[in-house]
Amino acid sequence: MDELQKLWKRHVYMMRASTAFIYGILVSIAMNFFWTPGHIYSSGITGLAQLITTLTKHTPFPLSTALLLFVLNMPLFVLAWFQIGHRFTIFTVIAVFASSFMIKMLTPLTLTTDPIICAIFGAAINGFGTGLALKNGISTGGVDILGLTIRKRTGKSIGTINIIFNFFIVTAAGIVYGWPYAFYSALGLLVNAKVMDMVYTRQQKMQVMIVTTKPKSVIDCVQNHINHGITIIHGAEGAYMHVEKTVLFTVISRYELPELRQAMRESDPKAFVSIADNVHIMGHFEEPSV
CATH class of the missing domain: 3.30.70.120 (Alpha-Beta Plaits)
Structure with a gap:
């Protein structure tokens, strides 16, 4: 019986690790094929990483989205390690590293620069990847960790913080690229949330x-x-x-x-x-x- 439990745990760990890398591939496709060519910002820490990349593009020290995505998550990894759990943190690090690595390694391909198409398809691909990760018990880092920590300690949702954070990202898109792009990014956030809910059914x-x-x-x-x-x-x-x-x-x-x-x-x-x-x-x- 103990041997069967060990085999089952090993199978679950392998499945979660594989899902983390699949998520990394999907988010890199969304970023390099749709969001970047269409000037669309994602939500949460990924959107913040995109914003900092845009603002430092013409400075002596430009920063890449792939690097920033991992660096900005590092304080949250520490929070997750002490407040949520070690195993949870390990798989979160794997998922974030996979997405950062694949964004860096996957050669960007401009399929279209139409912002509506880029917003919808980028968000749909990312939403599917995020929902798949959550369905298999993996966090994708960022605001998810804050949400789980707050819910664990207070029993309350992080919905308000999510809204404020994403409002900041959408506003930044409008300031940097023009206000129509703020609406395109907001459209992407809605599509991302809808697709994620369709895939991740555990909370329904x-x-x-x-x-x-x-x-x-x-x-x-x-x-x-x-x-x-x-x-x-x-x-x-x-x-x-x-x-x-x-x-x-x-x-x-x-x-x-x-x-x-x-x-x-x-x-x-x-x-x-x-x-x-x-x-x-x-x-x-x-x-x-x-």
Whole structure:
């Protein structure tokens, strides 16, 4: 059993490391093929690195976006090491290093300079890469680390800080390249967020109602697959056959939906299952560890 656990951990680590390098390739494509030719700024630390690169371009000491991306993240690596976890920090360093390295190594290719196309396609590629990384338990650094730290210590979201930071980046795009480019960068931020949400489904909550005649079997099987509590309502009755049933309620993430389906196939394939999308949670909900 211990040997199986070691093999599984090794498999997870290899998968996360591979995902970190895939993320690096995708963000470098977004940067070198779309954002740079289209004068579009990304969000967060990546956007800040782009801004500093633009401002130092004609100085005696021009700085590259690839180098700045890693350097600006270094204080956040220290914060993550002490406040979040060592394993989390190691994979974050790998992801940021991979993106910095690939941005530097990948030869820029100007497919188009149309700012709308560059904003949309650059953001879509980056959003897919970021969502993929988050889905596999990897942070891409930057403001993500601040968000996790603040949520861990206070339970509050970093949404306001994200908005302020990205507003600063968009405003800078307008000052440097002209105000239409501020709107193009803002469009890119929206596309990036939408694509990221489509890929990273762990944060989307769903309410599940199960009507079954085999409550014990269903509860045992569901809780073996998913680590969430279940509320039981006894004494329900079907209006058609007047068979006594039990109603079960739980909340899962969209990421866990395949596990729920598998649990229902194993325990009671004939159960009635109703799923409500995008519910809001008040109170404790078991989040996966980072």
